[in-house]
Amino acid sequence: MKIRKIGLVCLAVAMLFCVSCRKSKGEKIYDLKMSTQLNENNPMVEGFKEWAKVVEERTNGKLKITVYPSAQLGSDEDVIEQALQGANVAVLTDGGRMANYVKDIGIIGMPYIADNYDELRKITETPTFAGWVNQLAEQDGIRVLSFNWYDGPRHFLTNKPVTKPSELNGLRIRTPGAPVWAKSVESMGATPIAMGWNDSYNAIQSGTIDGAEAQHTATFGARLYEVVKYIDKTGHFQLANGIIVGEKWFKTLPAEYQKILSDECKAASYKNAAIIAQIADDYERQMVEKGMVVVEADRAAFKQAADKAYDTLGFRQLRDKIYQEIGK
Numbered sequence: 001m002k003i004r005k006i007g008l009v010c011l012a013v014a015m016l017f018c019v020s021c022r023k024s025k026g027e028k029i030y031d032l033k034m035s036t037q038l039n040e041n042n043p044m045v046e047g048f049k050e051w052a053k054v055v056e057e058r059t060n061g062k063l064k065i066t067v068y069p070s071a072q073l074g075s076d077e078d079v080i081e082q083a084l085q086g087a088n089v090a091v092l093t094d095g096g097r098m099a100n101y102v103k104d105i106g107i108i109g110m111p112y113i114a115d116n117y118d119e120l121r122k123i124t125e126t127p128t129f130a131g132w133v134n135q136l137a138e139q140d141g142i143r144v145l146s147f148n149w150y151d152g153p154r155h156f157l158t159n160k161p162v163t164k165p166s167e168l169n170g171l172r173i174r175t176p177g178a179p180v181w182a183k184s185v186e187s188m189g190a191t192p193i194a195m196g197w198n199d200s201y202n203a204i205q206s207g208t209i210d211g212a213e214a215q216h217t218a219t220f221g222a223r224l225y226e227v228v229k230y231i232d233k234t235g236h237f238q239l240a241n242g243i244i245v246g247e248k249w250f251k252t253l254p255a256e257y258q259k260i261l262s263d264e265c266k267a268a269s270y271k272n273a274a275i276i277a278q279i280a281d282d283y284e285r286q287m288v289e290k291g292m293v294v295v296e297a298d299r300a301a302f303k304q305a306a307d308k309a310y311d312t313l314g315f316r317q318l319r320d321k322i323y324q325e326i327g328k
Contacts, residue, residue: 027062028062029061029062029063029064030062030063030064030088030252030253030257031064031065031066031088032063032064032065032066032088032089032090032245032249032261033065033066033068033073033088033089033090034048034052034065034066034067034068034089034090034091034092034243035068035071035072035073035074035076035079035089035090035091035092036048036067036068036069036071036091036092037070037071037075037076037092037197038069038070038092038221039069039070039221040069040070041221042069042217042221043217043272043275043276043279044092044149044151044217044241044272044276045067045069046272046275047149047268047269047271047272047275048065048067048092048243048268049067050268050271050272051065051264051265051268052064052065052066052067054264054267054268055260055261055264058260058264059257059260062257063253063257063260063261065090073089076091076092076093076097077097079091080093080097080142080244082246083142083244083245083246083249084140084141084142084246084248085246085248086246086248086249087246087249088249089245089246089249090145090243090244090245091243091244092149092241092242092243093241093242093243093244094108094109094176094178094239094240094241094242095107095108095109095147095180095240095242096109096176096177096178096179096180096181097178098132098136098142098242098244099178099179099180101136101139101140101142102132102135102136102140104128104132104315104318105129105132105136106178106179106180106313106315107180107315107318107319107322108120108123108124108129108147108240109178109180109181109184109237109240110180110184110309110310110313110315110319111184111187111188111236111237111302111303111306111309112236112302112303112306112307113238113319113322114238115235115238116238117150117238117273117277119238119326119328120148120150120238120240121148121150121270121273122326123322123326124147124148124240126322126325126326127325128318128321128322128325129147129322133147136244137247141246141247141248142244142245142246142247143244143245143246143247143250144242144243144244145242145243145244145245145261145262145265145266146242146243146262146265146266146268146269147240147241147242148240148266148269148270148273149240149241149242149243149269149272149273150238150239150240150241150269150272150273150276151215151217151218151239151241151276152215152216152217152238152239152276152277152280153215153235153236153237153238153239154213154214154215154234154235154236154237154238154239155213155214155215155216155231155232155233155234155235155236155297156168156173156190156211156212156213156231156232156234156236156297157211157212157213157214157219157224157228157230157231157232158171158173158210158211158228158229158230158232159204159210159211159228159229159230160229160230161230161232161293161295162230162232162234162295162297163232163295163296163297163298164297164298164301164302165188165189165301165302165305166189167189168188168189168190169189169190170191171189171190171191171210171211172190172191172193172208172209172210172211173185173190173191173192173193173209173210173211173212173213174193174194174195174197174199174200174203174204174209174211174212174213175192175193175194175212175213176194176197177194179313180313181237182194183309183312183313184236184237184306184309185213186309187305187306187307187308187309187312188234188236188302188305188306189305190213193209195209197214197218197222198222200212200214200222200224201222201223201224201226201227204224204227204228205227211228212224212228213234213236213237215239215280216279216280216283216284216287217276217279217280217283219231219283219287220283220286220287225287225290225291225292226290228292229291229292229293230292230293230294230295231284231287231292231293231294231295232295232297233294233295233296233297233299234297234299234302235299236302236306243265243269
């Protein structure tokens, strides 16, 4: 089964690479396929399309980005593997997945590493973060175009109100599979259950899990308000995402296009973050109208409980170093 999967990935890479660039009137046209698990209606997907539009305009149509939502190109792991092989694919990813290559970058997904988007952005602009980005490119073949795509703060979603960490005890909470996420949720009192986000609705409805933790854009988009009663506003993760491509493909671009691709990715991420903030507030209002109840949790208590995850995962000294760099 594993051999068959590898074969399929290689075939996909070959097919994508064949169309990664083509000629029009003697000039090369470069194509990039942007993959994401997010669905078509997610506001971040609109941000990707805006990025694509500006890049195409600035390169006079010579660099085209096509957005593929809802995992049309496969799982994130499969697309990352395609990128590493040189295919013309980009993918939205997170610090947890990138920590598989550069462990320390996983700190971007730690609980309460930042209190808001501005702090999160400052972390991605530090010399330390720049060092991780360079390491990914030089040693792992992964080019980070931008790590400032923001999807808002994540909160716990339960069917009983949760105001303090002890009230999470015994609750099975869906979380992504990366150790940073799992250990952080565990430190706050819950039992982390790794599963795909698209499986969360049915798992909560059937009682397989007791809840989840997510940002408003994901909660609303998945209609979890139909199976969950409470939004416990802990804001434990500030969700930062990155867009990556393979270094092999990136180096096939002219230097001018490389700069445009990266610069416009960053610019689009900043603009999209402001839009996300507005939309998230509207989604919360709509979810309350549909019957959900907002619980203002004791964030100080959750922050204190989550702090031990920094020792568990060996991130305390690194956090101190980063805080010194951003003046926190």
